[in-house]
Amino acid sequence: MPKAPDLAVNFAGIRSPNPFWLASAPPTNCGEQIMRAFDAGWGGAVWKTIGEPIVNVSSRYSSIDWNGQRMMGLNNIELISDRPLEINLREIAEVKKRYPKNALIASLMVESKREAWHTIVAQAEDAGADGLELNFGCPHGMSERGMGSAVGQVPEYTEMITTWVKEKARTPVIVKLTPNISDIRVIARAAKRGGADAVSAINTINSITGIDLDSLIPRPNVDGKSSHGGYCGPAVKPIALNMVQQVASDPEAALPISGIGGIATWKDAAEFILLGCGTVQVCTAVMHYGYRIVEDMIDGLTNWMAQKNYATIEDFRGLVVPKVTEWKHLNLNYKIVAHIDEAKCIGCELCYIACWDGAHQCIYLDRVSGPVDGRVELHAKPAAIEAATRASITVTPIPKLDAHAGASNGRNATPLARIPRIDETECVGCNLCSLVCPVENCITMVEVATGAKPETWAERTASGDCTVPQRHS
Amino acid sequence: MRQSEEIAERFPDLHPPFAAQAAIAEANRCLNCFDAPCMGACPTHIDVPRFIGKIARDNLRGSALTILDANVLGASCSRVCPVEVLCEGACVLHRYNKKPIEIARLQRFAMDSFHAAGGKLLRRSQEEHPEKIACIGAGPASLACAAELRQQGFQVTVFERRPLPGGLNTYGVAEYKLPARASLEEIELIRGLGVEFRYESEIRTQQDLEQLEREFDRLFIGVGLGAAHRLGIPGDDHRDVIDALQFIARYKTADPPPISESVAVIGAGNTAIDAANAARRLGASNVAILYRRAERHMSAFAFEYEHAKQEGVRFLWRVMPVRIHSDEHGIRAIECVQAAVGDDGVLAAVPGSNFHFDCQQIIYAIGQSPLLELLSSCRSLELSNGRVVVDRATGATSNPKYFAGGDCVNGGREVVDAVADGKRAGLEIAWSLEVAHA
Numbered sequence: 025m026p027k028a029p030d031l032a033v034n035f036a037g038i039r040s041p042n043p044f045w046l047a048s049a050p051p052t053n054c055g056e057q058i059m060r061a062f063d064a065g066w067g068g069a070v071w072k073t074i075g076e077p078i079v080n081v082s083s084r085y086s087s088i089d090w091n092g093q094r095m096m097g098l099n100n101i102e103l104i105s106d107r108p109l110e111i112n113l114r115e116i117a118e119v120k121k122r123y124p125k126n127a128l129i130a131s132l133m134v135e136s137k138r139e140a141w142h143t144i145v146a147q148a149e150d151a152g153a154d155g156l157e158l159n160f161g162c163p164h165g166m167s168e169r170g171m172g173s174a175v176g177q178v179p180e181y182t183e184m185i186t187t188w189v190k191e192k193a194r195t196p197v198i199v200k201l202t203p204n205i206s207d208i209r210v211i212a213r214a215a216k217r218g219g220a221d222a223v224s225a226i227n228t229i230n231s232i233t234g235i236d237l238d239s240l241i242p243r244p245n246v247d248g249k250s251s252h253g254g255y256c257g258p259a260v261k262p263i264a265l266n267m268v269q270q271v272a273s274d275p276e277a278a279l280p281i282s283g284i285g286g287i288a289t290w291k292d293a294a295e296f297i298l299l300g301c302g303t304v305q306v307c308t309a310v311m312h313y314g315y316r317i318v319e320d321m322i323d324g325l326t327n328w329m330a331q332k333n334y335a336t337i338e339d340f341r342g343l344v345v346p347k348v349t350e351w352k353h354l355n356l357n358y359k360i361v362a363h364i365d366e367a368k369c370i371g372c373e374l375c376y377i378a379c380w381d382g383a384h385q386c387i388y389l390d391r392v393s394g395p396v397d398g399r400v401e402l403h404a405k406p407a408a409i410e411a412a413t414r415a416s417i418t419v420t421p422i423p424k425l426d427a428h429a430g431a432s433n434g435r436n437a438t439p440l441a442r443i444p445r446i447d448e449t450e451c452v453g454c455n456l457c458s459l460v461c462p463v464e465n466c467i468t469m470v471e472v473a474t475g476a477k478p479e480t481w482a483e484r485t486a487s488g489d490c491t492v493p494q495r496h497s
Numbered sequence: 498m499r500q501s502e503e504i505a506e507r508f509p510d511l512h513p514p515f516a517a518q519a520a521i522a523e524a525n526r527c528l529n530c531f532d533a534p535c536m537g538a539c540p541t542h543i544d545v546p547r548f549i550g551k552i553a554r555d556n557l558r559g560s561a562l563t564i565l566d567a568n569v570l571g572a573s574c575s576r577v578c579p580v581e582v583l584c585e586g587a588c589v590l591h592r593y594n595k596k597p598i599e600i601a602r603l604q605r606f607a608m609d610s611f612h613a614a615g616g617k618l619l620r621r622s623q624e625e626h627p628e629k630i631a632c633i634g635a636g637p638a639s640l641a642c643a644a645e646l647r648q649q650g651f652q653v654t655v656f657e658r659r660p661l662p663g664g665l666n667t668y669g670v671a672e673y674k675l676p677a678r679a680s681l682e683e684i685e686l687i688r689g690l691g692v693e694f695r696y697e698s699e700i701r702t703q704q705d706l707e708q709l710e711r712e713f714d715r716l717f718i719g720v721g722l723g724a725a726h727r728l729g730i731p732g733d734d735h736r737d738v739i740d741a742l743q744f745i746a747r748y749k750t751a752d753p754p755p756i757s758e759s760v761a762v763i764g765a766g767n768t769a770i771d772a773a774n775a776a777r778r779l780g781a782s783n784v785a786i787l788y789r790r791a792e793r794h795m796s797a798f799a800f801e802y803e804h805a806k807q808e809g810v811r812f813l814w815r816v817m818p819v820r821i822h823s824d825e826h827g828i829r830a831i832e833c834v835q836a837a838v839g840d841d842g843v844l845a846a847v848p849g850s851n852f853h854f855d856c857q858q859i860i861y862a863i864g865q866s867p868l869l870e871l872l873s874s875c876r877s878l879e880l881s882n883g884r885v886v887v888d889r890a891t892g893a894t895s896n897p898k899y900f901a902g903g904d905c906v907n908g909g910r911e912v913v914d915a916v917a918d919g920k921r922a923g924l925e926i927a928w929s930l931e932v933a934h935a
Binding site for chain 2: 463
């Protein structure tokens, strides 16, 4: 029997029993919490940022619900740790003593003075931290005082402070990157120049989650006013994946990456690792459901690795980085078209209206079923189809009055007339219909052999042949 | 109207209303189909995905107005429609092994919120037209016709023979589906538009009609059906042999009628089931439905049959009543024979199969006769099988001054069918009057 996959990692010199870390945030506010998290299975934790003394406001969080689901996105205006520094340091020491095998990272933020950084680095390391994460990303509150993202948005500051920290640090230094910048690679390169051992990405995104339409107060409400906050949770995952990929594929920024942004499941974690991350950090999902979610993150990832024959995290880390390329390197001669499985179609016609109004008008409702009385309208447009239904006369089927009322009304068979037809010659293979279809595997995208050899835009323009084939319409 | 607490207690909502959070969760299950089958299946073509989406998006007023735009009796329809064979039966989720969207309960949620917020019906036009229309009968067909015309600015008067409006909505629907007060609350909105109601004003004779023809430009006939068919067996004139619709009307709008230990209900349609369930809820311990044919022939909807069984109603199949036995204390029993289909396909009594079903009250629900006396008084109005012949798309009759809809046209369907008929007729009447103007 093959050995069970090993989830242990060595991230820039920091050893962790698994790649699942708690991000620097409310779930890592104190030692008592972190010890419970380690008991639940978390491999590491980044302590809630310590440094300058601060005062918090109430309230602090707000969220975006979507379609009845709570907290698709979470926003906060909470600042760094509001506990006395000495208490945090004492608890770091206590946790490290009791949990020597878990990774314990101290997140740091002090004013932009060399001495201040030297002091906090020494304090954190003396307490026993396995590594340091420099919070150059916090987008709210601290940035107004020249810290957090105020540092992380300026490459020179990032490089300078990283250099100061590295002068003093004996443990690995991770620079946490802000996404509130036009090109995250610029800051990642600066961190590398400053001597950082790793980066973590992404911090939260500047946001205003919403406005109460009764009181006209934005959320979160602090005595009638609000302030922009940091956005995180499932909604930000695609943005985080893109930024991670950008850093991972940039030779000048190449450093170990701790992935952050909307990670809630083992699948999310696998995706970040496939794009190059050595560890992942989680916050929102724990704030929503508690530390217990790590159980299935470990279990699910282990099962998937076993199925894929990956013995270690390194076996698949970064495998997908080369598969993300610039658009100009994509094969122009690859063609797919949509295919509707008639046996699965339930007749909702969402693909039809999506294609007509949102794509390329190549799905039709022109099939006929049942007795046909009168002219059959071919290629009717959406408005005409709805108008015909509104003008139709429908009556309640009453067994006593209607000979066939007792018969099945076809609940379990979609009438052919409601199953859309795809014009494959016009279909551009955009995927939209398969994305809106509510039925699993009902609309699939099928490759069509074009007979042409693969050719990219870069190759085509390099060969001097810039002709663009015309689409029939 | 007397609405005793006892009735409210004995007839709680069959389908309790949604709480707000549950309604939003349910609304979010809706796929928002294009050209949705539920909309097509609704006789009034309510834009179901549109009103459900508005619930999900916290636009309850918009949701209710979407419903009312298609169906002015959207509140009562949400409670009385046999949605299993209409919108919910057509939901595509059936084909995905999922529960259909609870359209009726969502519709009720939107309408309840509208009523609670003191919502009013909107006029379609602020213009006032001088033309006068009389709607005969204040049932769902007439109400829909009257509302449509008044919303367009015409002058509408509704004539009703009873003291309350609503027809079967007020008098004939089981209280656990639609309490009479809910029906009246909904009609109050139509009155609020400026429709005039004249109660206890029965139009019966040719003279009455001629008077209306002189006073009004168009007449809409929404009179429903007439007297219930009688059993036609010896003893059926006993005072404890009761017409089901009168029985239901009495418990809904007057004092609960005294109910006996054992009750026989003759007939197996939806009205028979409403009456049988009511007899159970009013205290009868032994209620049986007696039907001359087999289970599969019953005209009640399948879900009504299931409901009656849950209420504890028994069913006796293939039995024909032949005589009612009574003495000075009241009815003792109904004598029946077994029925069988002969070789000629005709239902016949099995000789010697007579038996007595002991009971003290007999409720009959074996159909209603058309109101032939009135209908045949309308000049040059074509009838067929006692029903007014109309163009289904417009409600136009053979007499250009007369329009008709509802049970007197379709032989007895659902509230929503009557509303659809009345609305189509209202639109056509408005159009015909505007053309006459132009």
